[in-house]
Amino acid sequence: MFYKQRSDKQSFDKKTANKDNANKDALYDLSQVKSTSKKQLPKVYIQSAVHAAEMQGSAVIFKLIEQLKNLTLHAEFTLVPNCNPFGRTQRAGEYLQGRYDATTGNNWNRFYHYEPSDVVEFVETLTEQQISLIENGSESELVLAFKSFLKYKFGLKLDQDWGVNTAQFLNTTLQEIAVDADIVLDLHTGPASTHHIYSPEFLTQSAHAFNFENIISIPTTFAGALDEASFTPWVYLAELLKQKGITLNYKVNAFTIELGSQENICLTQAQSDSGGILNYLQANNLIDGFVGVTPVEVTTTLLKNYKTLFSKHAGMVEYLAKPGDKVNKGQVIARVLNSLEFDTKHAVVDVTAPESGTIILHYPSAAVQVGTQLFKIAVS
Ligand SMILES: [Zn+2]
Numbered sequence: 001m002f003y004k005q006r007s008d009k010q011s012f013d014k015k016t017a018n019k020d021n022a023n024k025d026a027l028y029d030l031s032q033v034k035s036t037s038k039k040q041l042p043k044v045y046i047q048s049a050v051h052a053a054e055m056q057g058s059a060v061i062f063k064l065i066e067q068l069k070n071l072t073l074h075a076e077f078t079l080v081p082n083c084n085p086f087g088r089t090q091r092a093g094e095y096l097q098g099r100y101d102a103t104t105g106n107n108w109n110r111f112y113h114y115e116p117s118d119v120v121e122f123v124e125t126l127t128e129q130q131i132s133l134i135e136n137g138s139e140s141e142l143v144l145a146f147k148s149f150l151k152y153k154f155g156l157k158l159d160q161d162w163g164v165n166t167a168q169f170l171n172t173t174l175q176e177i178a179v180d181a182d183i184v185l186d187l188h189t190g191p192a193s194t195h196h197i198y199s200p201e202f203l204t205q206s207a208h209a210f211n212f213e214n215i216i217s218i219p220t221t222f223a224g225a226l227d228e229a230s231f232t233p234w235v236y237l238a239e240l241l242k243q244k245g246i247t248l249n250y251k252v253n254a255f256t257i258e259l260g261s262q263e264n265i266c267l268t269q270a271q272s273d274s275g276g277i278l279n280y281l282q283a284n285n286l287i288d289g290f291v292g293v294t295p296v297e298v299t300t301t302l303l304k305n306y307k308t309l310f311s312k313h314a315g316m317v318e319y320l321a322k323p324g325d326k327v328n329k330g331q332v333i334a335r336v337l338n339s340l341e342f343d344t345k346h347a348v349v350d351v352t353a354p355e356s357g358t359i360i361l362h363y364p365s366a367a368v369q370v371g372t373q374l375f376k377i378a379v380s
Helices: 056-068 116-124 128-135 140-159 166-178 201-210 226-243 267-283
Strands: 002-005 012-015 033-035 043-048 076-080 183-190 196-200 214-218 253-261 299-302 306-310 315-319 332-337 348-352 357-362 373-379
Touching: 043 056, 043 166, 056 076, 056 183, 056 253, 056 267, 076 166, 116 140, 116 226, 128 140, 140 166, 140 226, 166 226, 183 226, 196 201, 196 226, 201 214, 201 253, 201 267, 214 357, 226 253, 253 267, 299 357, 299 373, 332 373
Parallel strands: 002 033, 043 076, 043 183, 183 253, 196 214, 214 299
Antiparallel strands: 002 012, 033 076, 196 253, 306 373, 315 332, 332 348, 357 373
16 A cells, blocks of 8 residues: 655555555555655665564654654554554464465575675676766766665566466565665564664664664674665675776665564554654654653664573473563573473473673563573573
8 A cells, every 4th residue: 555645745646556466455555654845855775564463663654654643644554553464464373373384484585686796797887987977076977876776676586487386476575666766764663572773883883872771783684584685786886896996875774673573463562663763764864743752771782692491301481580670690591391301390490691791582482392482592
């Protein structure tokens, strides 16, 4: 669904976007909210629920639409509140399958398109005129040309004779919309999780403006997610141009924002979460008139210190440490019950924190196997 801004006042039209006529009522019926302006403004793209069970972002987009109508916008906004409607139809028992395509096991957030050879090809086709424009301090033409080039590559991928898999189709279709944006926010949640942001290293400082307690600082490499697919081509383009003695300053600012736990909607929390996003947008001069937030203490953790604790025991688990809790090395953070040992002293096994840090998330179920990802901890 598109919501299109009617005038300089923030009112929105909406229409259905669709690429797959054979599945128009379910698979690729993308919901979108878009505002436009005649002036060349920066563009903001925000999507939610590509992992279909992670719905809090959709509530946050609802709250953003309510508030954006009453703020001064210095940017165009494209908002996609339910970007994977097909995923929303896939259940395992009472719960949404969520992170994975139930048919293939593919992670819905790992099939965005990025090919380093595309960037090489683009640089090889640059004209003398384009290069001289950048050298004279005007990047905008090159930026638009690269965005068009990337969009052309997405089209080629989607139209290829051998076809693409369902996750590739969904992801690349979303990228065709997101590629125009200068700011890309992909809203997710963890399983049972506290708020945290994945920020590329070069944006970690600016990510503080979101006012969420935990930032995980990630390297600028590609592992298939939308945030990476959005900033990585620009980082590599700048690198290739630098080899030619040309400086490109432009980068797409992209983040993955984890808004608590899956299978959960809280409109009160969504109001507060949207405040963090509006605070970031205002700090970057993309909106005006937002009242601001009460600052929280923000901790930044390098990805290499964001560690997974795998269960060494099978059984039923009681989570003693909750998402957001600070824990000390050696502290008992969970207990695992083993029904085969109820009459022995091995009935309950304590799980301790291997290092001090913040519990970011834990496994959502109380039944675990050996090797289950029990906790993820931002080690301090
Ligand atoms: Zn997710």
